[in-house]
Amino acid sequence: MMESVLDLLSWALIVIGGAFGIIGGVGIVRLPTFFTRIHAAGMAETMCVPPILLAMMLQSGWSLVTFKLAVILGFLFLTSPAASHALAKAALHGGVSPHDEDIGRS
Amino acid sequence: MNLDSVIDILLLAFMAVIAIAIVRIRDLFGIAMLFSIFSLLSAGVFTVMDAADVAFTEAAVGAGISTILMLATLTRTARKEKPSNSKNPAVALIVVFVTGALLVFGTSDLPRFGDPQAPVHQHVAPRYIEESPKEIGIPNMVTSVLASYRGYDTLGETTVIFTAGIAVMALLGMRRSRRREDDEEID
Amino acid sequence: MYTAAGLAILITMVLAITRTLLGPTVYDRILAVNMFGTKTVLIIAVIAFMSGRTDLLDIALAYALINFIGIVAVLKFFEYGEFSRGGRGRP
Amino acid sequence: MxxxxxxxxxxxxxxxxxxxxxxxxxxxxxxxxxxxxxxxxxxxNVVDHEGHPIHIVLRLLTYFPWLFWEIIKSNVDVARRVLSPSLPISPQVFSVPASQKTDVGRTIYANSITLTPGTVTIDVRGSQVEVHALTTESADGVKTGRMDARVTRFEGES
Incomplete structure (x- = not known):
C-alpha cells in the first residue's frame, strides 16, 4: 500500500518535471528574444530539476542517497538564480537590449 | 535497443554537435562555456561506461577548474578570436583525417570494451581487487592503487601539477599587477 | 519510471542544443548550454538510479558544487574583467 | 566563535x-x-556575517514554503504562455526598491525574483533592483512589493 502510494507520487513528480522540462525546452526555442528565453530556461530549472530529484528521493527511501540528492537539489537551487543573473548581466553589458522594440530584430 | 545505448548514442551525438559549435563560433567566452559542457558530457559518457572515478575527475577538473582558468585567461586577453588567415584549410583537414584514421585503426588491436580476458585484467588486477581492502584498508580500490601501490608515481604527478599551478598563478598575478600600474598612469 | 524521466530529459537536451546551434547571439548559446549542463547533471543522476549504482551520484554532486565556483568565476569575469574599465558595475 | x-x-x-x-x-x-x-x-577571514549567515537559517524555513508556492504559480503561467501563442507576452524592464538593510537580504530578494519564472533580476544598484519581466502580470506581481516585504520581515534587524 505504502509502496504504491510512493510510486504514484514519484510518477506524478516525474511527469510534472519532465513536462516542464520539455515546455522549457520548447520555450527556449520558440520565444523571440534573449531576455524572454531566460524565463523559459529559468522555468526548466525551477520546475524540472526539483520534481525529478524529489521523485528519486521518494524512491530511495531513508538512506544516504536521499541526503545526497537533497544536497544536489539545494546546490542547483542556489546556483540557478545566480547563473541566470550572471547571464542577464553579461548580455546587458554585451549590448543585447532588453527592451520591447527589439522583438522583431532577432 | 535499451535506454542505456540510446543515452550513449545521444551523449556522443551531443558531443559532436558541441565540438562543431566550438569550431564555428568566434566568441572566446562562449567557447569556454562550450568546453565546460563538452567535459561534462564526457563525464556523462564515462558514467554510462561505469568509470566513476574518471567521470569524477572529468566533472571536477575538466568542467570546473579548467573553465575557471580559461576565464581567468580571457580577462587578460581579447574576447574575440582573430579571423583565421590560413591559406589552405584542406591541408589541415587531411592531417586531421589521417591522424583520426590512424587512431581508429589502432583501436582494432585493442581488446573489446570490458573484456575480462584483456591483458590488463590478468596481471596485477586480481590482487588489487581481492587484497587491497585488507592490505590498505581503504574501501575505494582506485584510491588505494593511486595512493599506495603507485604512491611514488602519484607523488611525482602531484609535484608536476603543483608546479604547473604555481606557474599559472605567477603568470596571472604578474599580468594583473602590471595592468594596474597601466591604469594608474592613464588615470 | 527512470526510463520516462531519462527520455524527457533527453528531449529537453535536444531542444536546448537546437538553441545552442541557432544562436543568434553568444548569450543565447550560453543560456542554452547552461540549461544543458543542469540537464546533464540530472541525467547522470538518472543513469545512476537506472543502473542501481547510486554511488555515481557523487559525480552529479561534485559537478553541482564545482558549478557554483564556475558561476562565481563567470560573474567575476563580467564584474572585474574588461567591462570594469571606467568603474562600471563596481560596488 | x-x-x-x-x-x-x-x-x-x-x-x-x-x-x-x-x-x-x-x-x-x-x-x-x-x-x-x-x-x-x-x-x-571569510567566516563572518556574510560568509556564513547562520542567523537567518531558521527564519528561511518559514520563507521557503511561500517562495515555492509562488514559483509553482508563476511556472504554470509562463508554461501556458510558452505553449499557446494566443496569450501575449510583453517583455519589459523596470526598477523596484529593495527595502532590505543588509547585502545578504538584498541578495536573497534578488535571487527570489530570479527564481520566480517570468521575472529576472538584471542588476542591483544600491537599493534599487532592476528587473526584466516577461509579462505585464508578472511585472505587477513584483511591483506590489509583497515579496520585498516578506524578505525584509524575515531578514529582521540582525
Missing part, C-alpha cells in the same frame, strides 16, 4: 555524507580535513 563551530559541523556533515564509510581511520581523516579547512577559512 559560534560561527566557526557551526562551519566545522556543517563540513563534518558533508564529509560523513559523501564518504558513507564509518570506520575510525576514515573519520579521523575527515576530522583533520575539517580542522584544516576551518583554519584556512579563519585565515582568509
Amino acid at each position: 559560534i560561527r566557526y563551530v557551526s562551519l566545522a559541523l556543517v563540513l563534518m556533515g558533508i564529509w560523513l555524507l559523501l564518504s558513507g564509510h564509518y570506520d575510525p581511520l576514515l573519520i579521523s581523516l575527515g576530522v583533520v580535513s575539517v580542522v584544516v579547512t576551518v583554519w584556512i577559512a579563519a585565515r582568509l
Whole structure:
C-alpha cells in the first residue's frame, strides 16, 4: 500500500518535471528574444530539476542517497538564480537590449 | 535497443554537435562555456561506461577548474578570436583525417570494451581487487592503487601539477599587477 | 519510471542544443548550454538510479558544487574583467 | 566563535555524507580535513556575517514554503504562455526598491525574483533592483512589493 502510494507520487513528480522540462525546452526555442528565453530556461530549472530529484528521493527511501540528492537539489537551487543573473548581466553589458522594440530584430 | 545505448548514442551525438559549435563560433567566452559542457558530457559518457572515478575527475577538473582558468585567461586577453588567415584549410583537414584514421585503426588491436580476458585484467588486477581492502584498508580500490601501490608515481604527478599551478598563478598575478600600474598612469 | 524521466530529459537536451546551434547571439548559446549542463547533471543522476549504482551520484554532486565556483568565476569575469574599465558595475 | 563551530559541523556533515564509510581511520581523516579547512577559512577571514549567515537559517524555513508556492504559480503561467501563442507576452524592464538593510537580504530578494519564472533580476544598484519581466502580470506581481516585504520581515534587524 505504502509502496504504491510512493510510486504514484514519484510518477506524478516525474511527469510534472519532465513536462516542464520539455515546455522549457520548447520555450527556449520558440520565444523571440534573449531576455524572454531566460524565463523559459529559468522555468526548466525551477520546475524540472526539483520534481525529478524529489521523485528519486521518494524512491530511495531513508538512506544516504536521499541526503545526497537533497544536497544536489539545494546546490542547483542556489546556483540557478545566480547563473541566470550572471547571464542577464553579461548580455546587458554585451549590448543585447532588453527592451520591447527589439522583438522583431532577432 | 535499451535506454542505456540510446543515452550513449545521444551523449556522443551531443558531443559532436558541441565540438562543431566550438569550431564555428568566434566568441572566446562562449567557447569556454562550450568546453565546460563538452567535459561534462564526457563525464556523462564515462558514467554510462561505469568509470566513476574518471567521470569524477572529468566533472571536477575538466568542467570546473579548467573553465575557471580559461576565464581567468580571457580577462587578460581579447574576447574575440582573430579571423583565421590560413591559406589552405584542406591541408589541415587531411592531417586531421589521417591522424583520426590512424587512431581508429589502432583501436582494432585493442581488446573489446570490458573484456575480462584483456591483458590488463590478468596481471596485477586480481590482487588489487581481492587484497587491497585488507592490505590498505581503504574501501575505494582506485584510491588505494593511486595512493599506495603507485604512491611514488602519484607523488611525482602531484609535484608536476603543483608546479604547473604555481606557474599559472605567477603568470596571472604578474599580468594583473602590471595592468594596474597601466591604469594608474592613464588615470 | 527512470526510463520516462531519462527520455524527457533527453528531449529537453535536444531542444536546448537546437538553441545552442541557432544562436543568434553568444548569450543565447550560453543560456542554452547552461540549461544543458543542469540537464546533464540530472541525467547522470538518472543513469545512476537506472543502473542501481547510486554511488555515481557523487559525480552529479561534485559537478553541482564545482558549478557554483564556475558561476562565481563567470560573474567575476563580467564584474572585474574588461567591462570594469571606467568603474562600471563596481560596488 | 559560534560561527566557526557551526562551519566545522556543517563540513563534518558533508564529509560523513559523501564518504558513507564509518570506520575510525576514515573519520579521523575527515576530522583533520575539517580542522584544516576551518583554519584556512579563519585565515582568509571569510567566516563572518556574510560568509556564513547562520542567523537567518531558521527564519528561511518559514520563507521557503511561500517562495515555492509562488514559483509553482508563476511556472504554470509562463508554461501556458510558452505553449499557446494566443496569450501575449510583453517583455519589459523596470526598477523596484529593495527595502532590505543588509547585502545578504538584498541578495536573497534578488535571487527570489530570479527564481520566480517570468521575472529576472538584471542588476542591483544600491537599493534599487532592476528587473526584466516577461509579462505585464508578472511585472505587477513584483511591483506590489509583497515579496520585498516578506524578505525584509524575515531578514529582521540582525
